[in-house]
Amino acid sequence: xxxxxxxxxxxxxxxxxxxxxxxxxxxxxxxxxxxxxxxxxxxxxxxxxxxxxxxxxxxxxxxxxxxxxx
Numbered sequence: 001x002x003x004x005x006x007x008x009x010x011x012x013x014x015x016x017x018x019x020x021x022x023x024x025x026x027x028x029x030x031x032x033x034x035x036x037x038x039x040x041x042x043x044x045x046x047x048x049x050x051x052x053x054x055x056x057x058x059x060x061x062x063x064x065x066x067x068x069x070x
Contacts, residue, residue, distance in 0.1 A: 001048045003059040005038040013058055014038065017051070025050050 005013065014031055017040060021029050025047040032039045040059060042048050051059055 001042050001051075002062045003040045003042075003051055004062040005040060006058055006060060009058055010038075014040075017055055017058070020054060021047055021050060 018029070018031070021042070025042075026044040028044050029040060029042045029047055032041065039062065040051065042051060052061075
C-alpha cells in the first residue's frame, strides 16, 4: 500500500512514522521521494492499519496514483 505524505510535513514526521512502524509493526516499509512528493510504502496489513490509525492526519492513501518513472 502506498501513502502520500501531506504537503508541509517533512523529516521529523518521516522519522516518527518509521520509529512507530519499527516498534509496533512488521518493519517492512520504505520511503521514496518523487518529484517533490514523499511516499510511504508498506507491504503488510498490520503496518497499513498502523498508518491509517496513528497517522491519518499526516498521510493520504495513494493507491490509485502510480509514479511514472519514464
